[in-house]
Amino acid sequence: MNAGRKRAFDKEEALTKAIHVFWENGYSGTSLTDLTAALGINKPSLYAAFGNKEQLFTAALDHYMEEARTKFLCLTDPSDAPLKARLKTFLYGIVDGVTDCESPKGCLFVKTTCESGGVGIPEEVTALLRDVEQEMETELTELFEAELQRGQLPEGTQVKNIALYLQLVMSGLSVQAKQGKSNEELKGVADIALQILPG
């Protein structure tokens, strides 16, 4: 343990609170006053712990995506289950996430994607979004490629389009959650979306 006064707040806990603030207000819509008020700390403490607003945001988005990645596990976990059943479990999990009452509606990644491109959005944020999306796309493409060879998809299926389609459904669910759609409504929509698959 190094010398010096100990930090009076839990850094991980503060990051979680920061995630919620950005999730609610977006990057441009969040001020340092919003953050320090929610985290219960002063600005110098925030800067010492996280750098600046941009670095705090990228750390928050990174941490958020780290947790979001766990939702993808059910795509492969009961590997003997039919693909359609696994996708249903996955999409229902997404619905539960974007309609969770403990968090802002929708998905921080989708929200930030829509906010990106503007003058006030740092390039580092845009790069992080691109990397995350690329990672999701390749992961899903590889999954569907494997499923195609296992006979879980019709022959001749264009796996890349299916992967993009699944991402589209996820994004769409997030937007509709922001529009106030209920958990049950969105699960009904997810059922429709899965009709593209046989079974």
Place this chain on the structure above:
Amino acid sequence: MNAGRKRAFDKEEALTKAIHVFWENGYSGTSLTDLTAALGINKPSLYAAFGNKEQLFTAALDHYMEEARTKFLCLTDPSDAPLKARLKTFLYGIVDGVTDCESPKGCLFVKTTCESGGVGIPEEVTALLRDVEQEMETELTELFEAELQRGQLPEGTQVKNIALYLQLVMSGLSVQAKQGKSNEELKGVADIALQILPG
């Protein structure tokens, strides 16, 4: 013609430019300096013509949706065409819109929906978003209800879920356009999305 000095700029043209600024940067991310720079006018002129930032934004979003409404015409226009063909034309039009090189990527309505809820977003904006979404939903539901009775949809189809699904696809296309997906990629995804319909 009333007395007084004439306005040195075209109000409609200025509103179009304002739409593009908000479309690029969002509501919170757009400053009055951004607006006056893009419109080529001074702040007092902007305030005299449009009220304030909030009123200018609602006017911009309203005008944007007015134009967007024309895209819905092809859903009913060649009423003898199969529903699936009309939906394909419609979705391809959406793809062309969200990937248009002359405009920011994506859809202003989806972007604003994702931005809504934060502290800096006026209640009037949220209300406008809600009204627009509600109008789209009822319009689509009525369309699919009619198509169901005309035999263009399988018996027992839950038309409300289909309407929500179509909105989901539209939103998803917008998000993916922001992610840099090309016109051709998105049309491929739209084709997949239409596979839920027979034919």
Place this chain on the structure above:
DNA sequence: TTCAATCAGTACCGATCGGTACAGAATTGA
């Protein structure tokens, strides 16, 4: 017990925010 290190909190920085007062230029009707 002393010292260097690290934190918290106040108070402040220049820049920018949304919005406006005011003076001068242009236009119309009388």
Place this chain on the structure above:
DNA sequence: TCAATTCTGTACCGATCGGTACTGATTGAA
């Protein structure tokens, strides 16, 4: 020609923006 009216442009308002200098409190090591 002249007054009433409506615009443009400058210059400014208080508030807030992201970010920091500085003082004092707290800690571990010597």
